[in-house]
Amino acid sequence: MLFGFLFFLLGLTCLVGFFAVRESRKSEEDYFLASQTISPYSLAFSSSASKYSGFIFAGFMGAAYLNGTMVIWLGLGLLLGHFLVYALTVYRLQYMNSGGWALSIGELLTFWNGENRVLLRRFIGLLTLFFLSFYAAAQLKAGGMALEVALGQPLYVGILLSTAIILFYCWAGGIRASIWTDSAQIIMMTLSLLLILVMAVVKAGGVANLVTRAVSTVE
Numbered sequence: 001m002l003f004g005f006l007f008f009l010l011g012l013t014c015l016v017g018f019f020a021v022r023e024s025r026k027s028e029e030d031y032f033l034a035s036q037t038i039s040p041y042s043l044a045f046s047s048s049a050s051k052y053s054g055f056i057f058a059g060f061m062g063a064a065y066l067n068g069t070m071v072i073w074l075g076l077g078l079l080l081g082h083f084l085v086y087a088l089t090v091y092r093l094q095y096m097n098s099g100g101w102a103l104s105i106g107e108l109l110t111f112w113n114g115e116n117r118v119l120l121r122r123f124i125g126l127l128t129l130f131f132l133s134f135y136a137a138a139q140l141k142a143g144g145m146a147l148e149v150a151l152g153q154p155l156y157v158g159i160l161l162s163t164a165i166i167l168f169y170c171w172a173g174g175i176r177a178s179i180w181t182d183s184a185q186i187i188m189m190t191l192s193l194l195l196i197l198v199m200a201v202v203k204a205g206g207v208a209n210l211v212t213r214a215v216s217t218v219e
Contacts, residue, residue, distance in 0.1 A: 016180045020173020031174035032103040038179055046182035051082075053185060054142025056193070069211070 025035055052060075064071045093108065102108040106124035110117050140159045147158030169177040204210035 012181070012184055016169055016173070016177050016184065018172075020169070020177035020180060023176060024173060029103065030176075034174065034176040034179065038176065042179050042183050045186045046179040049182035049186040049189065053189065054139045056189065059142075 024030055027035075029035060060071065060074070063074070093105065097108055102111065106121065106128060109124065110121040140162050141155075143162035144155040144158030147153050147161065148155050169181055173180075201207055201210050204213055
């Protein structure tokens with residue numbers, strides 16, 4: 001298990017970093033936007049992996065174990081919420097940033113209608129730093145917990161290892177490396193979840209028995 005875990009983390013990360021560096025065009029736009037050459041499918045994979053990696057394997061599964069089938073409503077709510085956000089904002093933002101002159105949503109809002117709002121830029125930067133710090137901390141803790149449960153290593157070992165890996169591929173290939181790594185991760189996550197589902201059905205003796213046991217955890 002240790003060999004497979006390290007092979008996936010280190011091998012995949014090094015491979016993605018290598019190809020990302022090869023594709024890099026050594027420009028600021030390429031580092032932050034990958035020169036706008038990333039396919040919509042890779043972006044969708046990356047977005048899902050970024051939002052749900054630690055949440056699915058640590059948070060959502062724990063909530064399902066404690067509360068049973070009622071967590072289905074949480075999943076449906078998240079699905080509907082993300083659909084509305086993408087349907088109402090993505091195409092408008094893409095239209096406003098035609099030409100790729102803005103490297104972030106914050107920069108796009110700062111130069112709205114051609115004006116340079118310095119105070120808004122600083123506020124967005126502080127807001128982003130504040131909330132992403134909590135997000136990054138949660139993801140790193142989830143990685144540390146996974147390593148602790150799977151391999152019996154201390155929590156801080158997994159956190160330090162995850163931090164080193166993330167810093168490496170972000171430094172090496174920018175947003176392109178991050179998206180490619182996320183895409184590989186979401187494929188592995190999907191296959192893992194399907195395997196877990198199949199094993200749960202087999203272990204419970206059928207779909208009906210699995211549903212009965214899940215419902216009984218709420219009672």
